[in-house]
Amino acid sequence: MTFVSCNCEKEIRELVESGQWPLAAPPELKSHAAQCRTCADLVLVATAFQRVRATTIAAAKPASAGAIWWRAQLRSRQQVFERIQRPLLGAQVFALVALLLPIIGFIAFEARHGLAWLTWFGKASQSAQLHAGDLSSSASTGSASGLIFVVVAAAAFALVAGVALYFDTERK
C-alpha cells in the first residue's frame, strides 16, 4: 500500500468535523473529493465516524462524578498511608537488627574464649546427678559464670521482647 498524501485533506477534514460537509463545501472541492482516492476515503471514513460518535455519546451512561471523586480520595489516602508505612517498617527492621547484632557479637565473643559459661552448665548438671546438696557449693565456685548466664538471659529476654513488639506493631 503506497502512502499518498493530498493537499486538500486538511480542508476536507475540517469541513467534515465541523459538520459542514458537503453542504458548505466549495463545488471544486467536492468534485476533487469524488476523483481523489485519498480524499474520498477521508470523506467516507470521517463522516461515518462523526455519525457514530454522536450516537455512541448519546448512549453513554457514565457513573456519577461524586462516586469517582470518592474512590479517588480513598485511593489517594491509601497511597499516602502506604508511603508513610514504608519508613516505619524500615525503622522497625533497623531496630531489630540493632538489637540482634550485639547479641550475636556477644555469643561469638564467648564462643571464641572457650565457652566458659557452657562449662558451668556441665558442672551444674554433673553435680545435680551426684548430690543435690552439693549444688549450692558448685554454684558458688562458678560465680563469674553465673553473671554471664544472667547477661545471656537478659539478652534473650530483650530479643524476644523486641520480636514481640515488632509483630505487635506490624499487626496494628
Place this chain on the structure above:
Amino acid sequence: MPWDFALPNPLAGEADATAQHTAAQMDNSVFAAFYERSARPLWAYLVRASCDAALADDLMQESYVRFLCAERAPSLVEDGEVAARLYLFRIATNLLHDHWRRPRAASIDELPEEFFTADSTTAQTEAQAELGPALLRMKPRERQLLWLAHAEGYSHREIAQVTGLAATSIRLLLFRARRRLARILREQHQPAGGSR
C-alpha cells in the same frame, strides 16, 4: 458534596498535605464539570476501541481515579482542559493495552478479532449499525487511531501523545487504517462489486 465524613483519616496532617498535590488539587465542582464534559467522549472511545460496554465502564472509572490520583496529571486550571483530556485518554489507552495484554502474552495486534467481539448487547447493537461490523474487522490499534483522528479530531501529535506511538508514524498508520476501513465500508455497500 463533602465526602470526607465517610473516609478514614489516617495520620490526618500528612494525608491531607499530600492529597493537595493529587486528588484534592482539583476542586470537587471543577472535577464534576470536567467529568460532565469528558466522560461521554471517553466512554465512546473506550467502547468503540474495545467493543465491550462493560469493559468500557470499568476502564472509564479507573481512568478517572488514576487521573485524580496521579501526581503529574495536568492541572485543569493551569494546563487547561485540552491537556487534561489528552492525559485522561492516555491513561485510558494504557489501561486498554494492559487489559489486552493480560489474558494472552501476545501483542494486541496479534490477538484474533473474535476476542474483541464480546458477547455484549452493545456489540450486537453495533453489528446493526453502519460502522460497527466494519470496525470489528479492524485491528484494535487501527480502531484507536481512527477514532482519535476522526471522531475526536485529534492531530497527529496529540494522537502520538495518547497512544505513545511515534508522531512520525501516525500519519502512515492512519493512512493505512483509513484506506482499509474505506475498502470494507465500500464492500458493505457493494457486496458484489470489485471496488478498490
